[in-house]
Amino acid sequence: MHSPVSVVTIVKSRTEKLCRLIEQLESCNPLPDELVIVWMCSPSTLSLAKSEKFNIVHKFVANGALPIARARNRGLQEAKSNLLAYLNVDAIVDKNFIAKGLNAWCPGSVVFTKVTFVPESQWVLPHDTLCQIKSQELPDEDNNEIPSRQQEDDHGKFSDDSICSTVFFISKTDFKKTGGFDEGYDGFGLNDEDFFTNCRSLGFSLNQIELQTFAPERPNYRCPINHLLDFVRNAERYHAKWGVNPCINVLNAYAEAGYINEDFETAGIHVLQLPKREKTSSENEVSSQEHDTALIKQSA
Template sequence: MRSPISAVTIVKSRTEKLTNLITQLEQCSPTPDELVIVWMAPPSDLSLVRSDKFDIVHKFVTQDALPIAKARNKGMSAAKHANLVYLNVDAVIAPSLFRDGLLALRDNTVVITSVVFLPNERCCKPYRQISKDEKEIGYLASNDDTLPEDDNNEIPSRDQEINHGKFSDDSICSTVFFIRKADFHKTGGFDEGYAGFGLNDEDFFTNCRALGFSLEQLPTRTFAPHRPNYQCPINHLLDFVHNAQRFHSKWGFYPCVNVLNAYADQGFINADFKQNGIKIKHLPQQVEEDTPGAPAEKPMVTNAQNNIAFTSFHSPEKESGLLSTSA
């Protein structure tokens, strides 16, 4: 049975993740009525993939590449239903996702799920198997209120200052979220003025709250691979600083202050950025690909001391309790 909702995802090169997502959607009860796929790169063998369970609508670029914000906006605008759900292409979703989300969704509300980040190889199993394994291990979701005392490689660090509480966890919120199409249009969509890495999600959900929308979290869990781009390494310094300045000019405060403080501690930006704005003092040095000991496939950026990677979000304070669900 189909539900009156449009699912939206964007994809560039991770076509194997798209295949897995479509399979998951086909196993949902109910399924979405349509899946809108925005291709951020030239077409591939999957660019006309179809499903017997729901309609698939393909949207293609008219240029060499499509930025993430523009791709998301294109997909959400192309959806035909009043109810929308955005899905990261590598999300592993619950079979009850659409039933649970539609029960909770209402006007002026964004509904998100609980999210558990896992090593990529553990996200290749069916949802029920992953869920069973994680219950046995005891990991909790990255945006749950209560987390294990000891950090581990699968859960982002929480040993950091909470800044602006409810604004600090939006990178996780964007993994899966439901919103009315009319409400998405009220936001103006994702700000396409952000360049490169960082803070577009924080900006979008800050905008939602500024409009008076409520963010409600389902107890329904989503699993996702813990990839390096969930963090903020210093090779994205320029993008992050540019985007932080844009964010501050719009909202009057800096997001992800722990990242900026870490930049300041390493001497890349001024320590008094809150009072005097961000000024770049010097740039990190690029490691050459042929440097002995440096990974050939992914050169890192470092300073003279060591490699540094800073997390780009915090565990948030919640404005409301978990929603009840029939799952």
């Protein structure tokens, strides 16, 4: 049985995860009405993938590459159903997530699931197995699970809003009201926070359902030093739009590390230094050779 839901995902190079996602959707009850895949780069061998259980619609870039926000907007805008379910391509979902999302959704709402990160070694396991593993683990203060939230307490909160987009339901009508994901954000960070802040500003309710979704662990997402400049630039855009700084936990981590000023909340964000890039093994080898050469010259 098919549901009146269009599932949308975007993909660049993680094609093995796309294959896993399609397999999961084929096991869902009910099935989606369609899967819309937006390719952020040139077509590959999977760009014409089909399913015997539902229609797969492929959207391609004409030239160049699609940024994340533009790719999401294209998929969500061009899906045919009024109820849209956006999924990250690497999400591991419950086979009943469509049914539960349908039951929980109402006009003027965004419905999302709990999300727990797991190591890549566990990501290959079935959803039911992951649930059993997590149920046997002792509670951990830093297990990356997104707890239930109160709307008034989570404005622009990085560790929550960036994860809401792993799996969320929204109507096409409501998505149009948001204007879509802001394509002015460039590079890493804060596009999700901006989108869900926009949803709240429009009076939409954000409702978490009691359903577990798993995703691969994201190294350094609490302090993404390799994306410092992108994050700071996007934080400035967010502040200009909403009048508050986003993701205070991340900005505080940057300040404590000395990358930005500690008084950023009152004086604005200023980059004080850039993180040192770790050398690759080949670069370390070259440095070692240069050091040895210098020692030979000195001894001579």
